[in-house]
Amino acid sequence: MYDYLIVGAGLFGAVFAYEASKRGKTCLVIDKRDHIGGNVYTEEVEGINVHRYGAHIFHTNNKKIWDYVNQFATFNRYTNAPIANYKGELYNLPFNMNTFYTLWGVTSPQEAQQKIKEQREAAGISKPTNLEEQAISLVGTDIYQKLIKGYTEKQWGRAAKDLPAFIIKRLPVRFTFDNNYFNDRYQGIPIGGYTAMVEKMLEGVDVTLNVDFFEDKEKWSNLANKIVFTGMIDQYYDYQHGVLAYRSLQFDTTVLDDVANYQGNAVVNYTDRETPYTRIIEHKHFEFGTQDKTVITKEYPSEWHPGDEPYYPVNDKRNEAIYQKYKQLAEQEVNVIFGGRLATYKYYDMHQVIGAALATVTRELD
Ligand code: FDA
Structure with a gap:
């Protein structure tokens, strides 16, 4: 019997597992995907760390969170400075x-x-x-x-x-010659990729991949005293109050064998209406890669239908009302903790989800 069954090997699950293990608790982490890391997962293609679920740039103003992630990885000096391409005209963002x-x-x-x-x-x-x-x-x-x-x-x-x-509440407008997208004090990409960073968090923790909690909810629940659930909260409650809506994305990744440098920048946004994708990511520039090949990903926003990857919650009135009902159910649970972006129906940046996981650990275990 484990102390915790953690559903989801993303950042929330991995931070919780690391901290609980450090406090002498036993954890089993399961994930329906065939890899750990959740959406921050990176995989090596032609020696380049490819961000499979969209560009991930770590940034925070919180020194404690920065020191925390630096235990698991060394960060490079990458600074996000996207370019906008409007019908062939280039602008700094x-x-x-x-x-x-x-x-x-x-x-x-x-x-x-x-x-x-x-x-x-x-x-x-x-x-x-x-x-x-x-x-x-x-x-x-x-x-x-x-x-x-x-x-x-x-x-x-x-x-x-x-x-x-x-x-749009605010639009960041700067009257200085500063192309740094983020205002935060700390920023970078983990050298060796995010997957290696999450691997370190999960060192010594039992992990089972390719298993969906809902395929045998009872079996998995019976393996531990408590559950930390980081999947979709509406699915946990069988959608009894309705389906929470998301926006989805499609990623089209290509290896360019004869091109060493495709666009000279990691992120180029296509800001016209006609180009169907919103961005092209050239992954090697996140890590100053010098390979003779390059890997690019076009990012296409799409409608979300149940079963698609949920990326961005649609925080309008309808969905907020539905979420509040699920939240009330969640608050009555004694042995289930809900955390992470899907279980709280919230867009979280990485530093925020790490902060939320650490706060949960403190509430639960300290
Ligand atoms: P995450 O989704 O990573 O993990 C949940 C895990 O649970 C998944 O692995 C899933 O497979 C698993 N799971 C769900 N249901 C399950 C079930 N029934 N059974 C088993 N497993 C199940 N942040 C930032 O700081 N800088 C950035 O540049 C970006 N960029 C960015 C781009 C895009 C396109 C998106 C959508 C998001 C970002 N982010 C970001 C945000 C970042 O991705 C986010 O903060 C973390 O991935 C959230 O981690 P979680 O652990 O909450 O969820």
């Missing part, structure tokens, strides 16, 4: 003085601020009623048309005019 110079030829922060102000005023939007109006009222028409509209419409599968304004 996030919106900063480099972007404004390319867009308008302005060379000072004052000129850039003036340009944005003029465009906001010309649009005359006092109370934005949809995402389009909200974006224009924040950054003006040019940035919206070239860098936001198409990308957002592809991401959500709907016209920006039909999307609620609240999706």
Whole structure:
């Protein structure tokens, strides 16, 4: 009999398993996939660590979390500085003085601020009623048309005019020549890939892959005193209050045998509406790779249907109401702990999910 059955070998499950084992508890981790790591999984292709479930860049402002992950991996100096490709025109992201110079030829922060102000005023939007109006009222028409509209419409599968304004609360605009996407103090990619990092967390822990908890819920539950569940909370409760909606993604990965450097950057966003993918990731640039080949992944946003990979929760009123009902059921459980992005129906960055797992361990075991 184990102390804990942990359903899901992603970051939440792995951190919980590591910490519980450190405190003398026995754990069995199961995952329905054929690998550990959950969505941060990386696999080596042509000597390059490929991020199978989308680009993962670790960033945090929290020194404790940074020190924590550095126990399991050494991080490189990768800094996320994406490029936007709008119909062949290239712009730096996030919106900063480099972007404004390319867009308008302005060379000072004052000129850039003036340009944005003029465009906001010309649009005359006092109370934005949809995402389009909200974006224009924040950054003006040019940035919206070239860098936001198409990308957002592809991401959500709907016209920006039909999307609620609240999706964009703020848009990061910087009046410095700084292409660093994140504001956090710490950032990087684990040398050797995320899978190796999670392997270290799970060292000495029993792990069984290729098994779905729901195929024999009773058998798995009987193996441990308590369950840590990191799968979909609605599925745990047989969808009795309805199905929680997600947005999904399709990844199309290609090895380019004759190309050493395809796009000169790890992340290039395609911000027009016509190109069907939102981004191309060139994985070697996350780790300054010098191989003669390269691996690229095109990322296509897609509708989610039950059975598809759930990526982004749709946190609208309907889904929030459904989630609250499941949360109430979860709160009544004595021997089941729900954690991670799927069980709490929340978009979490990696540092947040690690923080949440550590907080759960403290509540449960300290
Ligand atoms: P995760 O989904 O990783 O793990 C859950 C595991 O449970 C999975 O392995 C699943 O197979 C398993 N499971 C589910 N149901 C099961 C069942 N019934 N039986 C057995 N196993 C089951 N964050 C960041 O900090 N920087 C970034 O750049 C990115 N980039 C990014 C890109 C994209 C496209 C997405 C969608 C997300 C990011 N993230 C990110 C977020 C990051 O992926 C996220 O924080 C973690 O993967 C969450 O870890 P969890 O353990 O919660 O879930």
